[in-house]
Amino acid sequence: MLTIMTQTINNNTQQEWSPKQKAGFRFLFLFFILQALPLSVDLFRFLFGPNWLSYGYIFNLTRLAPKFIPGADSFINWIIVLVLALIGSFVWAGSRYKEQDYDKLYYWLRTVVRYRLAIGIIGYGFLKFFPLQAPFPSISNLNTAYGDFNDWKIFSLSLGIVPGYEAFLGGVEILVGLLLLFRKTATFGALLILVFTGNVFISNLAYEGGEYVYSFYLISFATLVFWFDAHRVFNLISLDRPTQPNAYQPIFVGTQQTLRIGLKAVVIFFFVFLYGFKTYSGYHHDPYQFPKTAGLKHAAGIYNVSEFRINNKVLPYSATDPVRWRDVVFEKWATLSIRSNRPVLIDSANYEQISQKDEDRNYELVGSAGRHYYSYKVDTISQTLLLTNKNPHYRNEHFSLNYIRPDSTTIILNGLDQNRDSIYVVLNKIDKKYPINLGRRKVLKL
């Protein structure tokens, strides 16, 4: 059992804890310690899942929070923790552990909380610093009508077009995380989190994102970290009164000191250097939002459907035809998307998850209508594409089409479609320019 020596300056300046303050503290202590532990039903899945030490693995670690009900984050988990903490605090009150050095407990509580907060915010920070979280929109995204996206997708795409700004946001999160790792700068870091993550929280509510519970979780931690100095700041700034600083100084001696520095070093090494390195290489080799497998060679782009035959009947261009394809996009990776008047039931996942398998990488179609997305396998010998609809609502659509490439800008597809109708489609690449890439003046590199 570690015993930490503590020293206080001016013993008579130490705050006296009233019984009410002690009771409140006991509850908060238990609540926040429980919240900081990875008491999650997802824990074992992540801990022993595949891809040890990939950046996705580390990110998922930082993301663990108490979750007793599987599925999306929910405030119900908070209520469970609240109840446990309440019960625990009554037990504590009745036990012999009632009289403790509460200043020491406060110190340790704050330490655990600020480390958990730092790890959590850095987890997200690197995903933005190397712009992975909101990638630059795919060609299909650029060729979807604005009104065909849901709010969260619009938010993500709008951030994706400015990787420099995204990197700045990530940089702020990383910096703040580092500030939290040191006792004296933690207050400032917590203040920045209140402002920054406060905005994230409100954005999630406004854009119907799925991260509002977790961002509120981080805000609650930041509030606790800041609260420690809040009354001092208020006293000095608003009341204009001379103010006593914090008087509690923990002192570590001998092995305790080595242990402390060792633990700190491990945390920084693992969550900053290792994780940072992994996300850096991930950004360059394997951005998690889009599939890895390369698509048909030199086919990427948007194609006009100049001829469309179904069951040997030619369908002319039409704005209203329910069947005729309007345009086709081949991505750089093995996805193609078809715009048509066929309605789309959208896949509306809106929380952060890092998947290794291409088929789970749904970012390109999440929250968007207007197009049907197919992952495809190329057989260069028989010149066929084996398509599978990526949308979970249409998972059973498989069909294969022959492809002929008479020249570099034409692709002719024929075969049976998802309804077993025979189709013959001529695609001509459109040389399209996008104004997103054309700024008004020199772009600031951040």
Next chain:
Amino acid sequence: MANNITPTQETKPVAAPWSWQKKLGFRIIFIFFLAMSIPSTASWYNNVFTLNWLRPHYRDLYDIARFQPSYVRWFTGGPNYGDVDGAPLPQEKNNDDNATSRDKRGERHHRYDRDTVNSKSNSTAIAPTIKSNDNNNVSMPPKRNFFADYADWGVALIFGIVGGLIWTLIDRKSKSYNLLYYWIRVVVRYRAGIGIIGFGFTKLFPTQMPYPSLGLLNSNFGDFTAQKIYWMSVGVVPWYQVFGGVVEIVAGTLLFFRNTTTYGAILLAGALFDITLVNYAYDGGVHVYAFYFVLLSLFLIADDVPALYNLIIREKYTTHYRVYPDFTKPGLKYPRIVLKALTFIIFFGILTYTEVINFKYDPYKQPSTAGVKKLRGNYHVTDFKINGQELPYNPNDSVRWQEATFENWTTLTFRVNKPVVIDPSNGGGSPMHDIQRTFEITGVAGGERAYHYYADTVDKVLYLQDKNAVALLGNRRGGRGGANRRENQNQRPGNWISAEAWKHIGDESKMIDPAAWSARRDREFAQKQRGQKRNRMVLKYDTTDGSRVILSGINEHRDSIYVVLDRYDRKYVLPKSILSAGKY
């Protein structure tokens, strides 16, 4: 947790004399921030003195709150670049000579608009450099040096240095400037507070970023400029805009009180620093003005930084003495109360009222006149005949309309697969004429066209004009710059619509709810509209209930067209908010 303990450290007496460096530094900073915080353009003062307080418009008050240091033009005579909501682009500088000469011809110019975005409104402002190999013919302004944007601040700093030196020579007696320091802080606090509250209210009643029109919703994500994407990304979530407004207003209000100034300044510095970077990233055009607030806030926070550092990081007993004037003296007490009350009445009373009216009846970034009631919604272009020849639907055809939309207001948009010069501005400012409210077409490619219409509902004719004022500047035939403009000085805008038709159309200035009428609106409508070269169409419309509309008439190329439109219900994934601006 009491703090009434006897200090163990020596406290520095406050009235200690300042070192000469501190005095000189203060003099420079004092003049610099004074120059930064007081209005320096004739238009600002003109606005204040011609403001009709009984018939106000939100823009009158917004223009009081919105000003920036503008000193370069004192020396060069150029226009104020003060970037705004929709800043005029650098080319404006070349065209402004023409604007001045127009003044000399005796035509009244919006003097109070010269320094805001409206310098675009009545001039064919932009002479774009067309990238020859670009299919979309997007106009590209020349690149500017990063620091050039801050030239006005540089001049203010020069004033500060020069003034500070002169002051040093004159003033031998002063030992310290504690009271002056208090007063410059007051100036900066109120400048920042008023400025940000001016912005805040256009978000609180969300009009600064309008919810996208149908034409915008139908355009591909990849067909917008970055700036447009940013603006729309906030426009689609009006409640988030409201939140932004609350933050700005709270920050501003905190600045009005001594004891809360630091919190307001921290909030303001953080929020506006983010906005500055957003504007650099998306090229939004308002980066200088946003950073202006960051600068003012940092100055206000600076006072507390040493004390906070001492307390929190060095963990030392800290005292922070401030010097205040004696406000119990009647010479200070009453003016203070009066000025503070006036600030609140103007910015929390009158501005709030005008902003609410603006949101309800006249949202400044979208046309406010209701469109013809039957002509609303998204339409398929079922039939299209040009000069008698029928064109089948073809998304690649450069003449045939692909789809059409009648907005809730007086705009018809349609898409053609033919490149168009994009208006890269932000469609901001606050022009009174619907045709100048260009947010729905600025920054949009993809062949989208938006035409403003005057509707003669008696004879069932629409008089349409292209809202894209730069569309014709790309034409070689149209000529470049000045020659073109002078030619059109003589073209009176009214004579393509007969007097009889005007009687049926009515007076545009009266077409919005009377609660939104204002002196500013009347003034702008009273001015003669300069002959601006725009594409025009005159189309008869024929419909029973609006589900099928037949348009026939002359299009912008003097061809006769016959268009059959069938309305359809286009379902969007993007949700609509209950916060909906305007009355249609």
